[in-house]
Amino acid sequence: MTVILDMDPAADSEPIRGVDLERYAQLCAGMLRSGVTRPEAIERFAVDHGIAPGDWQMIQDGWIERLNASEDLRVRYRDASAQEPPAG
Numbered sequence: 001m002t003v004i005l006d007m008d009p010a011a012d013s014e015p016i017r018g019v020d021l022e023r024y025a026q027l028c029a030g031m032l033r034s035g036v037t038r039p040e041a042i043e044r045f046a047v048d049h050g051i052a053p054g055d056w057q058m059i060q061d062g063w064i065e066r067l068n069a070s071e072d073l074r075v076r077y078r079d080a081s082a083q084e085p086p087a088g
Helices: 021-034 038-049 056-069 069-079
Strands: none
Touching: 021 056, 021 069, 038 056, 038 069, 056 069
């Protein structure tokens, strides 16, 4: 049985808690570069980078769900995670 997800491409790109795909990818890449892996360190990293306390898990869960459903988003994520984050 094949499941077809009828997702609106524009909705796929909507920010989650104010974090768009490119920012999410850059935050994830920054965590990897910094060796941040433990849950409390991930939360601290996210807060230090402007994410409201307690929001990171919802942001991550939402983007993972969208990325799993869309090849286009996965390509955009890969490209964005390879870029240096904007200064400031």
